[in-house]
Amino acid sequence: xxxxWFNLMRKEYLLFLxxxxxxxxxxxxxxxxxxxxxxxxxxxxFFPLAIYDMDRxxxxxxxxxxxRSPYFHVKTYINxxxxxxxxxxxGTVSAAITFPKGFAGDIAANKTANLQIIxxxxxxNASEIALNYIHSIISEYNIDLWTARxxxxxGRQEVPDVQMRPxxxxxxxxxxxxxxxxQELYTVITLLGLVLITTAIVNEKQFxxxxxxxxxxxxxxEIILPKIITMMGVIFMVVFIALFVVLMPLGVPLxxxxxxxxxxTLLYIFTLTGYGLLIATVSNSLSETILISFLLILxxxxxxxxxxxxxxxxxxxxxxxxxxxxxxxxxxxxxVFLKGNSICFMWKDFCSLLTLGVVSFAVGxxxxxxxxxx
Amino acid sequence: MFSWxxxxxxxxxxxxxxxxxxxxxxxxxxxxxxxxxLHAYGLPVDVxxxxxxxxxxxxxxxxxxxxxxxxxxxxxxxxxxxxxxNELKKGLDxxxxxxxxxxxxxxxxxxxxxxxVIVQALIDGxxxxxxxxxxGYIQAVVSSFNLNILDQYFVRYLGSSAxxxxxxxxxxxxxxxxxxxxxxxxxxxxxxxxxFPAIMATLSLTKEKETRSIxxxxxxxxxxxxxxxxxxxxxxxxxxxxxxxxxVHAVLISGVPMRGSILAFLIASLLFSAASVGIxxxxxxFITSQAxxxxxxxxxxxxxxxxxxxILTPVICLSEDNRVISYLxxxxxxxxVARKVMIRGADFYDVQNSLIMLLLSCxxxxxxxxxxxxxxxx
Numbered sequence: 210x211x212x213x214w215f216n217l218m219r220k221e222y223l224l225f226l227x228x229x230x231x232x233x234x235x236x237x238x239x240x241x242x243x244x245x246x247x248x249x250x251x252x253x254x255f256f257p258l259a260i261y262d263m264d265r266x267x268x269x270x271x272x273x274x275x276x277r278s279p280y281f282h283v284k285t286y287i288n289x290x291x292x293x294x295x296x297x298x299x300g301t302v303s304a305a306i307t308f309p310k311g312f313a314g315d316i317a318a319n320k321t322a323n324l325q326i327i328x329x330x331x332x333x334n335a336s337e338i339a340l341n342y343i344h345s346i347i348s349e350y351n352i353d354l355w356t357a358r359x360x361x362x363x364g365r366q367e368v369p370d371v372q373m374r375p376x377x378x379x380x381x382x383x384x385x386x387x388x389x390x391x392q393e394l395y396t397v398i399t400l401l402g403l404v405l406i407t408t409a410i411v412n413e414k415q416f417x418x419x420x421x422x423x424x425x426x427x428x429x430x431e432i433i434l435p436k437i438i439t440m441m442g443v444i445f446m447v448v449f450i451a452l453f454v455v456l457m458p459l460g461v462p463l464x465x466x467x468x469x470x471x472x473x474t475l476l477y478i479f480t481l482t483g484y485g486l487l488i489a490t491v492s493n494s495l496s497e498t499i500l501i502s503f504l505l506i507l508x509x510x511x512x513x514x515x516x517x518x519x520x521x522x523x524x525x526x527x528x529x530x531x532x533x534x535x536x537x538x539x540x541x542x543x544x545v546f547l548k549g550n551s552i553c554f555m556w557k558d559f560c561s562l563l564t565l566g567v568v569s570f571a572v573g574x575x576x577x578x579x580x581x582x583x
Numbered sequence: 584m585f586s587w588x589x590x591x592x593x594x595x596x597x598x599x600x601x602x603x604x605x606x607x608x609x610x611x612x613x614x615x616x617x618x619x620x621l622h623a624y625g626l627p628v629d630v631x632x633x634x635x636x637x638x639x640x641x642x643x644x645x646x647x648x649x650x651x652x653x654x655x656x657x658x659x660x661x662x663x664x665x666x667x668x669n670e671l672k673k674g675l676d677x678x679x680x681x682x683x684x685x686x687x688x689x690x691x692x693x694x695x696x697x698x699x700v701i702v703q704a705l706i707d708g709x710x711x712x713x714x715x716x717x718x719g720y721i722q723a724v725v726s727s728f729n730l731n732i733l734d735q736y737f738v739r740y741l742g743s744s745a746x747x748x749x750x751x752x753x754x755x756x757x758x759x760x761x762x763x764x765x766x767x768x769x770x771x772x773x774x775x776x777x778x779f780p781a782i783m784a785t786l787s788l789t790k791e792k793e794t795r796s797i798x799x800x801x802x803x804x805x806x807x808x809x810x811x812x813x814x815x816x817x818x819x820x821x822x823x824x825x826x827x828x829x830x831v832h833a834v835l836i837s838g839v840p841m842r843g844s845i846l847a848f849l850i851a852s853l854l855f856s857a858a859s860v861g862i863x864x865x866x867x868x869f870i871t872s873q874a875x876x877x878x879x880x881x882x883x884x885x886x887x888x889x890x891x892x893x894i895l896t897p898v899i900c901l902s903e904d905n906r907v908i909s910y911l912x913x914x915x916x917x918x919x920v921a922r923k924v925m926i927r928g929a930d931f932y933d934v935q936n937s938l939i940m941l942l943l944s945c946x947x948x949x950x951x952x953x954x955x956x957x958x959x960x961x
Binding site: 228230231234235237238242246255256272279280297298299300301302303316319320321322323324326327328329330331332334335336337338341342343344345348349350351352355356367368369370371373375377378379382383384385393396400404405416492494495496499500501503507508510512516517518520521522523526529543544547548550554555557558 | 607610611614622624626628630675676677678681694699700701704705707711719720726730732733736737748751752755758765774778779782786794872885889896897900901923926927933
């Protein structure tokens with residue numbers, strides 16, 4: 210029996226290797242693609258500002274100095290109201306801060322000085338976050354002013370004050386390149402997992418070569434399992450190469466053990482196979498398969514937590530996304546890579562992923578057998 | 584000789600072939616709409632409900648009031664109470680928490696003695712974006728708490744509350760209530776019509792190559808221009824109609840305004856539909872195997888789209904180098920036109936540069952495909 214399986218696996222393997230272009234594309238995915246992603250870091254808080262300082266005082270300059278990276282980027286200083294309007298209208302800056310004449314004078318006279326801010330609401334989310342930061346910067350400045358005034362007048366040296374000390378846990382330097390390359394790795398595994406496996410199965414259906422296999426003295430599962438095992442093997446090899454890229458030239462630290470990472474990744478590939486099998490049983494041609502896979506791939510990639518936090522999703526969506534294997538794999542792989550967790554420690558996520566995998570695989574296999582016994 | 588009749592005939596054949604495969608037709612037509620609706624209602628426009636753990640070692644009225652300030656910020660969701668630092672760290676390790684705040688045991692005592700007290704914030708750094716946002720919000724909450732206690736301090740020692748030195752008056756243009764749909768939905772139009780048309784175009788050509796039905800064309804009198812454009816035409820039209828459907832949903836149901844030139848939007852939609860089909864075509868011309876073509880199309884559409892197109896992060900907030908990449912992508916220009924026309928009320932001339940870029944990308948994709956495509960075997 211083993212010999213039979215071995216031969217079938219060899220057939221699949223050769224089929225894969227002889228498609229040179231596919232091989233090249235897969236290699237590109239696992240090396241260059243990941244490498245390139247890590248080097249282009251995105252900074253979503255790089256909010257461009259224009260400053261219109263009519264006051265030109267020490268105070269206004271002090272405030273401007275507090276609008277600094279990583280949240281803000283002071284792009285230009287302007288001298289006229291019209292200019293300000295134009296900059297926001299053509300989208301060169303997303304906010305303009307105006308210091309009216311007599312700004313510092315008001316503060317010195319114990320009156321409330323007014324800081325005028327114009328925000329571009331087109332980028333609603335970024336602008337709202339920016340406004341929050343501006344509020345927080347001005348609050349801090351207010352506190353400083355008050356404190357200084359108290360110290361100056363009353364002779365009191367201390368005022369009550371809560372200071373926040375942030376400490377970044379796990380990825381202490383907030384290295385974005387590491388995280389981006391890891392996320393690209395997860396994306397690559399997800400894509401290859403679903404696309405390669407469904408194609409391997411459906412291609413034979415489409416070309417009718419599966420009929421040849423059906424009349425051979427092989428049972429249905431004996432046809433499908435070697436196929437799946439080979440593809441899982443291929444994907445695992447890709448992951449292996451990609452891991453090498455992630456660990457060596459990119460220098461992402463692996464805080465946990467490599468075995469945990471392998472087990473978790475193998476489980477994820479297994480789960481993807483289950484999903485691929487399910488899709489493959491629904492459709493007859495490759496086009497259908499691919500379209501249906503993409504109906505799944507897009508939400509899985511976008512909503513599993515890489516681009517928006519899962520807890521910010523609407524409740525219904527949170528329910529749906531708990532069927533996304535990537536949600537658990539993301540926690541597991543990030544946990545092993547960056548936090549040094551062991552699988553036992555993350556048993557909840559591991560069991561959820563395992564359940565998804567076993568159920569989808571079993572149902573997929575069962576449906577596959579049914580579709581051929583008819 | 585170029586003939587419209589033959590081009591239309593090819594398009595008709597492609598459409599019939601598509602229509603007679605019912606499942607495929609349904610997925611192609613309704614799949615993108617489904618995705619659009621899924622994301623229109625499911626993709627959160629702002630980061631909220633960040634899970635926060637608070638370790639309160641003080642358990643005083645003041646520390647409770649700080650907790651309430653976090654609770655009322657609307658940004659954080661406070662998880663259960665924590666007993667010690669290790670439990671908090673475990674929560675962070677398991678990704679149950681985005682951040683943890685540790686209130687020291689002398690919190691109230693120090694504040695009542697009018698001195699400074701340090702509150703530590705442990706923030707999960709494994710998602711740098713969320714970490715920075717969390718940090719900013721925690722800082723904002725702490726600042727507003729500080730303003731409050733300072734005000735009480737003034738009342739206690741000076742008899743009256745003091746004037747706030749600086750007050751902010753913010754005006755938000757185009758979208759005074761920060762309605763997230765204004766930003767998100769015009770971006771989703773593009774997401775809706777970038778994947779399926781491109782992949783369908785790829786599949787339709789590689790399928791003919793793989794099953795060898797392309798030989799019918801090789802020995803017919805149809806020229807390659809007629810064949811390629813005719814074949815792509817149904818997909819372009821479907822994509823265009825889908826973008827219109829999304830547009831109607833956004834304007835009529837989700838209340839996104841339409842302030843500018845509708846003509847500019849229509850032209851941009853048509854050009855972008857053609858461009859995204861063109862990407863698929865371009866790849867299919869080179870590649871025979873379907874699986875390979877799909878993977879390549881995915882790289883060129885999917886992986887770039889999320890990061891560079893401006894769907895999630897405004898292009899203007901990207902760094903200089905990344906903005907160059909995003910400028911080269913047709914999707915960036917389409918999203919730009921959609922947002923500018925709908926929200927800012929731009930007219931045709933305001934967005935003509937983006938329209939030209941879209942037109943150029945169409946010319947490049949189709950021109951190169953037609954040049955490279957050979958009407959012969961091997």
